Amino acid sequence: MAWLVLLLVVLMLGAAVLVLLLDNLVAAVAAASVVSLLLSVLFALLAAPDVALTEAAVGAGLSGAVLALGLRRLGLAGIKAEDDHA
Amino acid sequence: MDMTFAPDPLALLVIGALGLIVVGAAGLAFGRHLFRLVLALGLAEAGANLLLVIAGYRWDAVAPILTGSAPAAMVDPVPQALVLTAIVIGVGVQALAVALLVRVKLAYGTLDLAELKALVERDIRAAAGIGEPDSAQAPATLPGPAGLIGERP
Numbered sequence: 380m381a382w383l384v385l386l387l388v389v390l391m392l393g394a395a396v397l398v399l400l401l402d403n404l405v406a407a408v409a410a411a412s413v414v415s416l417l418l419s420v421l422f423a424l425l426a427a428p429d430v431a432l433t434e435a436a437v438g439a440g441l442s443g444a445v446l447a448l449g450l451r452r453l454g455l456a457g458i459k460a461e462d463d464h465a
Numbered sequence: 466m467d468m469t470f471a472p473d474p475l476a477l478l479v480i481g482a483l484g485l486i487v488v489g490a491a492g493l494a495f496g497r498h499l500f501r502l503v504l505a506l507g508l509a510e511a512g513a514n515l516l517l518v519i520a521g522y523r524w525d526a527v528a529p530i531l532t533g534s535a536p537a538a539m540v541d542p543v544p545q546a547l548v549l550t551a552i553v554i555g556v557g558v559q560a561l562a563v564a565l566l567v568r569v570k571l572a573y574g575t576l577d578l579a580e581l582k583a584l585v586e587r588d589i590r591a592a593a594g595i596g597e598p599d600s601a602q603a604p605a606t607l608p609g610p611a612g613l614i615g616e617r618p
Contacts, residue, residue, distance in 0.1 A: 384474040388481035395488040395508050404500055411504050414485070418511055421478065425518050426528040426540045433552050434514075442507065442556045449563035453570050455500065 384424065391417040404455050408446045415439035478519050485512025499569065499576040503562045510555045517544045517551070 394417065397410040415438035422431035450456045485508055492505025521541030529542035570576055573584050590596070 381471045381474045381477070384477045385472050388477050388484075391481055392484045392488065395485055398504050398508060399488065399492045399496070399501065404498075407501065407504055411507055414508065414511060418515060421481070421515065422518060425478070425522050426526065427518050427545045427548075428528055428530070430514075430518060430545050430548050430552070433549050437552055437556050438511070442559055445556065445560045445563060446504070449566065450500070452563075452567055453500070453576070455576075 380424070384421070387417050387421055387424075391421070404450055405447065408443055408450065411446070412439045412443035415442065475519070475522075475524075478515070482512045482515040482519060485509065485515065488512075497578050499566055499578060499581070502578075503559060503566065506562070507555065507559055510551070510558075514548045514551055514555075517548050520544055 391414055394410045394413040398407050398414065401407045401410060415434055419431045419435035419439065422428075422434055447456075489505045489507070489509025489512060492508065493502055496502045496505055521544035523538065523540055526538040526540045529539040529545065566576060569581070573581055575581060575584070
């Protein structure tokens with residue numbers, strides 16, 4: 380249990396730092412979805428199965444879809460997204 | 466291996482929640498792109514949710530679901546209900562923020578914070594009928610090396 384929590388927390392914080400450091404915004408959205416997915420596993424370990432279900436479906440699924448579609452609408456979905464603000 | 470050294474799971478979870486909040490706040494403070502700020506806001510919100518669920522947790526309790534068997538000690542369900550609501554509200558806030566980003570992109574053509582600040586200040590000055598400020602440019606136009614220090618006459 381403790382080692383599983385340690386592994387999940389380390390992976391989650393690493394993905395959270397990647398959200399801020401990745402140049403590609405699509406990769407940053409994917410990293411945010413990874414954070415939500417690992418967080419839902421932590422919720423399941425914390426005896427909150429309803430919160431875990433909601434976080435996995437809404438936080439990782441719907442939120443990632445909204446952000447990715449927004450990126451496409453903003454024209455930032457390409458590689459090297461932060462350089463092409465002309 | 467478990468018997469020799471085992472980290473405290475609750476302390477690990479609190480560290481994870483506070484770490485998420487700190488990473489999100491750092492992204493909000495130091496982000497240079499508006500979309501990155503939306504992502505950082507989501508991170509901080511996830512950390513706050515985890516902290517709330519930890520606040521209602523007990524190690525000797527089961528999930529707060531009535532199964533019809535003998536009643537046992539349950540985890541506090543009130544923070545879980547709050548977090549359930551907060552997750553859905555968070556997605557709503559994120560969708561609203563993305564919609565606002567689309568409007569900003571249409572209006573100004575950029576999402577970079579520094580460029581946006583210059584453009585918005587230019588628009589505010591134009592609306593107020595004020596010309597370009599000289600005080601910000603005065604040290605750069607001073608002749609000689611004395612101007613590099615930025616001394617005011």
